[in-house]
Amino acid sequence: MRRPHEPHLVAGRSTDRVESARLQPACMPDSRHRHTGVLRSYPVTSRSRARRLADRLTSRDRAILESLQLVRLATGQQLGRLHVAAGLPATQARKTRAALQRLTTLGLVVRLRRRIGGVRAGSNGFIYGLSGLGQAVLDLGYEPARRHRRVSETKPAFQDHTLAVTEAYVQLVERDRAGRAELLEFASEPACWRQFSGVAGELVTLKPDAFARLAADGYELSVFLELDLDTESLPTISRKLEVYRAYWHTGIEQARFGIFPKTWWLVPNTRRLDAVARTIQRLPDEQQALFTVCLTREAADLLTHVLVEGGAR
Numbered sequence: 128m129r130r131p132h133e134p135h136l137v138a139g140r141s142t143d144r145v146e147s148a149r150l151q152p153a154c155m156p157d158s159r160h161r162h163t164g165v166l167r168s169y170p171v172t173s174r175s176r177a178r179r180l181a182d183r184l185t186s187r188d189r190a191i192l193e194s195l196q197l198v199r200l201a202t203g204q205q206l207g208r209l210h211v212a213a214g215l216p217a218t219q220a221r222k223t224r225a226a227l228q229r230l231t232t233l234g235l236v237v238r239l240r241r242r243i244g245g246v247r248a249g250s251n252g253f254i255y256g257l258s259g260l261g262q263a264v265l266d267l268g269y270e271p272a273r274r275h276r277r278v279s280e281t282k283p284a285f286q287d288h289t290l291a292v293t294e295a296y297v298q299l300v301e302r303d304r305a306g307r308a309e310l311l312e313f314a315s316e317p318a319c320w321r322q323f324s325g326v327a328g329e330l331v332t333l334k335p336d337a338f339a340r341l342a343a344d345g346y347e348l349s350v351f352l353e354l355d356l357d358t359e360s361l362p363t364i365s366r367k368l369e370v371y372r373a374y375w376h377t378g379i380e381q382a383r384f385g386i387f388p389k390t391w392w393l394v395p396n397t398r399r400l401d402a403v404a405r406t407i408q409r410l411p412d413e414q415q416a417l418f419t420v421c422l423t424r425e426a427a428d429l430l431t432h433v434l435v436e437g438g439a440r
Contacts, residue, residue: 177263180233184264187211187226192235195257196265198293198315200286202243203227204251205297212304220251227255235261241283243290254286284358291354291423292316292336295393298427299339307431311347312340319351323377333374338388341434348434349388354423357399364392364406372414391430392420 184192190210195201201209207223214222230236235258242252257265296313303310319338325331335351342348353367371390374380380387392407394400403420410418421429 174263174267177260177267180235180260181264181267183233188230188235189265191226191230192257192261192265195236195255196262197313198289198296200239200254200256200289201293201297202251202290203253203255205290205293206255207251208297209300223251227253230261231255233260234258235264239281239286241286254290284356288336288354288356288358291356291393292352295337295339295352295354295423295426299341299430302427302431308341308343308348308434310339311342312338314338321374321380323374323379325373331370331373333370335390339430341430343431343434346434348430349384349386350430351388351390352426353390353392355392355394355399355403357395361402361406364403365409368407368410368418371417372410375414375417387417389416390418391426392418393423393426394420395423397422 187210191206194206194209203223206227207219211219211222211226213219227236227238231238237256237258239254239256241254243254292315296315299308299310299313302308315337316334319335321333321335323331323333336354337352338350339352340347340349351371355364375387392403394403400420400422407415407418407420
């Protein structure tokens with residue numbers, strides 16, 4: 128932990144001057160999207176149409192679009208927790224439905240066919256993503272005009288993992304609102320990736336699922352997040368640990384930001400927690416300190432607790 132620098136990134140957006148390395152994603156060829164299937168290129172959207180739509184948006188509309196730009200996919204329930212937090216639950220649900228229906232009708236968000244929690248979940252269970260037109264609205268003012276990407280149907284496993292990252296973000300925002308800690312920055316893939324040269328000079332990309340920066344009582348905590356759904360083999364986990372170790376050895380992160388973020392492995396159950404912990408324990412002692420593992424449901428509370436405890440010392 129360290130004392131935070133000013134100015135800060137607030138919830139992934141710049142409030143003043145910031146380091147460009149924190150804002151720019153790693154170099155990504157379009158072929159990456161063909162492998163994941165999450166996004167697909169299509170011609171630059173007419174800026175005049177984007178401007179007309181931008182003039183019709185409320186502050187809540189724009190905030191929803193910005194959240195989808197940040198996390199890529201979110202359920203109606205998650206977006207409601209982010210942007211319609213006040214009022215009775217029934218009122219929150221009604222306002223969330225109205226806002227998402229409006230943005231869907233305008234063509235600014237895409238609603239996927241799959242619904243989390245089945246039919247009983249209602250509209251809260253629908254999964255939403257930012258459309259190319261929605262991205263064009265957020266890109267107004269940027270020059271030159273960029274190619275925009277629209278969400279397409281993806282495999283459930285990919286959606287589940289992306290939504291797990293979104294849930295981590297939502298929970299940290301909720302702790303921020305409760306005054307537990309200030310969320311200074313959150314970046315998901317690919318904005319949180321890091322690139323460096325390997326031992327043979329090859330380009331290596333470290334791909335955490337997210338990066339978060341929090342502060343409390345004048346102290347700051349930076350972490351890489353790995354959202355584990357118990358779908359990867361332990362040898363795969365070991366290989367990823369090796370990439371983290373290699374990046375740590377470069378000293379790039381430490382030189383830029385004065386600290387190397389600890390990597391928090393968030394896992395769904397105690398069986399998986401024990402397995403990942405044993406994998407980490409095979410590392411030399413000093414390298415074990417780069418990682419920690421906890422249950423996903425406890426992560427947001429543990430992160431804020433660690434930060435507050437560190438500030439108290």
